[in-house]
Amino acid sequence: MIMNYYLAIDIGASSGRHIVGWLENNEIKTEEVYRFSNGMKMQNKHLVWDTSSLFENVKKGIKAAFKKYSTIKSLAIDTWGVDYVLMTNSGELTPCLAYRDNRTEAVIDEVHKLVPFEELYNRTGIQFQSFNSVYQFYEDNRRGRLDFASDFLMIPEYLNYMLTGVKMHEYTNATTTGLVNTQTKEYDSEIIEKLGLPKRLFTKLFQPGTSVGMLKPEIAWAVGGQTEVVLCASHDTASAVEGIPMDTNSPYISSGTWSLLGLKVPNAITNANSRKANYSNEGGIGYTRYQKNIMGMWLVNRLRDELCPEKPFPQIVEESKQSMFNDYVDVNDNLFLAPKSMKEAFDKWLENEIIKPQTESDYFRCAFISLAISYKNALDELKANSGKDFDALYIVGGGAKNGLLNELTEQVCKIKVKALPIEATAIGNLKIQIARD
Helix, strand or coil: CCCCCEEEEEECCCEEEEEEEEEECCEEEEEEEEEEECCCEEECCEEEECHHHHHHHHHHHHHHHHHHCCCCCEEEEEECCCCEEEEECCEEECCEECCCCHHHHHCHHHHHHHCCHHHHHHHHCCCCCCCCHHHHHHHHHHCCHHHHCCEEEEHHHHHHHHHHCCCCEEHHHHHHHCCECCCCCCECHHHHHHCCCCHHHCCCEECCCCEEEECCHHHHHHHCCCCEEECCCCEHHHHHHHCCCCCCCCCEEEECCEEEEEEEECCCCCCHHHHHCCCEEEECCCCEEEEEEEECCHHHHHHHHHHCCCCCHHHHHHHHCCCCCCCCCCCCCHHHCCCCCHHHHHHHHCCCCCCCCCCHHHHHHHHHHHHHHHHHHHHHHHHHHHCCCCCEEEEECHHHHCHHHHHHHHHHHCCEEEEECCCHHHHHHHHHHHCCC
């Protein structure tokens, strides 16, 4: 029997990985063949992505996959949402600005004067985040950048284009822009017109499972093999939800740089309570992901970079168990979005508290408790807005490996935590590819 192998390229805001998968006894087996670091950098006072480095690492990973597996039936790429690459007729319009850059702050009020947020939410179902693509596009247009753009591509679409020469917009990632209508599941032309954005940029959306095309000959030569590029649910959380083996339709947390807490629902929920609770309605495969962005392991990663960069995470977690610090911060406050110093951000929030963190472990325990409390608040809102009650919470992603955070979450939320330390995003990515056969 000939075994079919598939490649999932899963890229997050801090790292990327290439995972080969195959179906064996009706179970998806995986092997990681390549991993690389990713991150924003400062350029001309703006936070940007190094797209050339991203693409070089994508190619290196494909080459590593072909070196170990001579035939790969298809590959698919997922990444974080919101960010995009502007394209011109002659190539890429640089730089590719990153979502944590503060450029949108000056235009949010202007956008809401043209299209009140209540209307934006009713039409798109997307929660307010200062970095939503809708604000990025408006700022780009105000600066004249869109005058030179022939197209834009979300990050996975850009990488697909570089591999195949084919431009194709994928539905789940498009919903993160805040410009896709919940009813039509296409870009909302009325919002685009009211904001004065060029209509030519917002073209047809394609569903996961669609073929993009074969590798360009020069790419196939460089990586050592030919394969088909297909669309997965290219927003990484959409693929992660596909990869969670749930017994029942329970709430989930995809725990990475961001913690995405949500529930699969048949249709978008855009009532006033959902808007006030800042819940989002993002695209899934035959359902809507009713979920909330929570500042996730970003807090912990930045604290580690600052306080103890050489210390392994398991040691940080074990030492945090000894800390008695029990105060918390609001992890979703803008103070923690992109601070120069995460420690100083914690200090500022806690400056009026009688007891302040004294040790590294105090800061980490504070971060873990704060995340657990933010999960409880989001779950309470989820119960109220969906009219459902839950007895289990599934956690996947890097945070699922954190025993202390899982324990605190179970205690604070009073719910059974089912932590699955699996590569859920890659499994969901692979599942979509395999389903095409």
